[in-house]
Amino acid sequence: MTIKDSVVLITGANRGIGKAYVEEFLKAGAKKIYLGVRNPDSVADVVAENPNTLIPLKLDITNAADIKNAAKEAGDVDILINNAGILFFDDLANKDAVDNARKTMEVNFIGPLAMTQAFAPILKNNGGGILIIVSSIVGHVSMPAITTYCASKHAVQSLILNARAQLAAQGTRVIGVYPGPIDTDMAKDLEMDKFPPAQVATETIKAIENGKEDVFTDAFSKVTYAAFRKNPKAVEAQMREAA
Numbered sequence: 001m002t003i004k005d006s007v008v009l010i011t012g013a014n015r016g017i018g019k020a021y022v023e024e025f026l027k028a029g030a031k032k033i034y035l036g037v038r039n040p041d042s043v044a045d046v047v048a049e050n051p052n053t054l055i056p057l058k059l060d061i062t063n064a065a066d067i068k069n070a071a072k073e074a075g076d077v078d079i080l081i082n083n084a085g086i087l088f089f090d091d092l093a094n095k096d097a098v099d100n101a102r103k104t105m106e107v108n109f110i111g112p113l114a115m116t117q118a119f120a121p122i123l124k125n126n127g128g129g130i131l132i133i134v135s136s137i138v139g140h141v142s143m144p145a146i147t148t149y150c151a152s153k154h155a156v157q158s159l160i161l162n163a164r165a166q167l168a169a170q171g172t173r174v175i176g177v178y179p180g181p182i183d184t185d186m187a188k189d190l191e192m193d194k195f196p197p198a199q200v201a202t203e204t205i206k207a208i209e210n211g212k213e214d215v216f217t218d219a220f221s222k223v224t225y226a227a228f229r230k231n232p233k234a235v236e237a238q239m240r241e242a243a
């Protein structure tokens with residue numbers, strides 16, 4: 001499948017990695033891009049620059065009515081990118097960890113699950129299409145400083161595998177995207193070298209074109225995943241020391 005002439009829906013499209021997806025899919029020639037955002041005013045300027053291609057869509061992925069409406073408005077989608085997400089810095093000693101876990105699971109796992117349920121029939125009607133879920137390298141390994149976020153991304157990994165198994169028969173490709181630290185608002189308090197958000201988008205586009213299912217978008221995620229595959233206990237020890 002090529003990007004040219006595709007119809008894409010991106011959640012969390014107003015900033016960070018979502019905004020980069022919008023820019024890179026535009027460059028790659030997408031026919032139409034729905035910008036799923038909680039506040040359509042946040043994308044008014046970018047939509048005004050490309051009014052024939054960019055369509056704002058009010059979409060809080062924790063709101064069932066918004067999801068139902070998105071499925072009604074965007075019945076021509078053939079690439080869905082579940083990108084929106086949140087992160088709290090917390091460890092087990094944090095008194096807010098339980099509340100954080102509920103909020104994080106709601107956005108990072110239940111949101112993409114509900115979007116996948118709503119759009120699976122649409123992708124099927126449009127020839128199968130592609131479902132993309134933005135996870136994280138911490139969908140495979142765990143970092144103690146972001147306990148509840150890691151748990152949500154491990155749940156997302158299960159969603160990716162189950163969606164891939166269950167949607168194969170209708171011809172839907174499911175791509176898991178696993179970034180390392182990316183230079184966005186989410187990672188602003190993370191003291192690590194960070195990679196540009198555009199790299200996540202361009203690596204995803206390459207994977208669409210090359211038929212890849214698992215996208216490790218940067219040097220950190222590639223090296224960490226390779227180390228994990230080789231010796232999971234060594235990576236566990238590394239993360240413990242870094243905490």
Ligand SMILES: NC(=O)c1ccc[n+]([C@@H]2O[C@H](COP(=O)([O-])OP(=O)(O)OC[C@H]3O[C@@H](n4cnc5c(N)ncnc54)[C@H](OP(=O)(O)O)[C@@H]3O)[C@@H](O)[C@H]2O)c1
Pocket residue numbers: 011012013014015016017018037038039059060061062083084085086107134135136137178179180181182183184185186187
């Ligand atoms: N940055 C990293 O280092 C990194 C690394 C690995 C994976 N990721 C993943 O990449 C994805 C994007 O992250 P980012 O770094 O771009 O984060 P970000 O800059 O904080 O942006 C988060 C986006 O998600 C949206 N969002 C949050 N809650 C939402 C909800 N309930 N409904 C709809 N949209 C919602 C936000 O919208 P508002 O503007 O309305 O808040 C915003 O557009 C996430 O899934 C994240 O877990 C990020």
